Amino acid sequence: MEVANQSTVTEFVLLGLSAHPMLEKTFFVLILSMYLVILLGNGVLILVTILDTHLHTPMYFFLGNLSFLDICYTTSSVPLVLNGFLTPRKTISFSGCAVQMFLSFAMGATECVLLGMMAFDRYVAICNPLRYPVVMSKAAYVPMAISSWVAGGANSLVQISLAVQLPFCGDNVINHFICEILAVLKLACADISINVISMGVANVIFLGVPVLFIFVSYVFILVTILRIPSAEGRRKAFSTCSAHLTVVIIFYGTILFMYGKPKSKDPLGADKQDLADKLISLFYGLLTPMLNPIIYSLRNKDVKTAVRDLASHRCLT
Secondary structure: OOOOOOOOOOOOOOOOOOOOHHHHHHHHHHHHHHHHHHHHHHHHHHHHHHHOOOHHHHHHHHHHHHHHHHHHHHOHHHHHHHHHHHHHHHEEEEHHHHHHHHHHHHHHHHHHHHHHHHHHOOOOHOOOHHHHHHHOOHHHHHHHHHHHHHHHHHHHHHHHHHHOOOOOOOOOEEEEOOOOOOHHHHOOOOOHHHHHHHHHHHHHHHHHHHHHHHHHHHHHHHHHHHHOHHHHHHHHHHHHHHHHHHHHHHHHHHHHHHHHHHOOOHHHHHHHHHHHHHHHHHHHHHHHHHHOOOOHHHHOOHHHHHHHHHHHHHHHH
């Protein structure tokens, strides 16, 4: 009888900022503004890397992929967040939750791999410049980008498939703005040890391995740059990878800050900490996609020139 009385969850309630209604309109304007900046900045980068023939190189091909990925990543969650700020009862269907989790998880994993691919591109360009046209030919860098997307999608498919097979038969309130997979797993009325182990392995593969690969690549890059005799030569060599390095530091630095900060042991401050954790997670998903086009346009003369040419062409027409 106890099993019969359990009801299968068909939808989830997203808690969001329900406990702080005065903040919802303020954060709606803020998040919408950041989202529009992301769409505009990354959209312009995609356009210039396609339209400007001078940017038809492996580095800018990866950059175009990164910009498209950032648009997809934020679009998979931000509209849901914005709708939640305007809706009294914030609900999402079980299938809608699964799709949103899949897209967010896939984009996050893909970005980790793609940043590693971009580090390899910079390594070859600086450490083996004479072999660069051969090693990073179109027959090499296109499959590299495709494999990033495939790997991220495959990982997400595994994780979400394991999650949706769990029984959800009790509490259906997700203490988050979106269907964050860890928050969803907490609601399962079954053992989630397989899910935890699977996600741990995935984190090692998609976070640990790319970080190690990027670190080793930049060690070789730094050694090569330091061997360049002229200061001007060192400056030019470093400028070709400074934007990517900045993006990597922001991307992984924010992850370390979000998951590595100590938890408060004060029960009276639990609600405030919970709210802070949700807001940090939300802004983490917006910070890197918003800064990427700014970093690459400010620190890259080719991109700045291409943007100016595109803007002047639009004005003339």
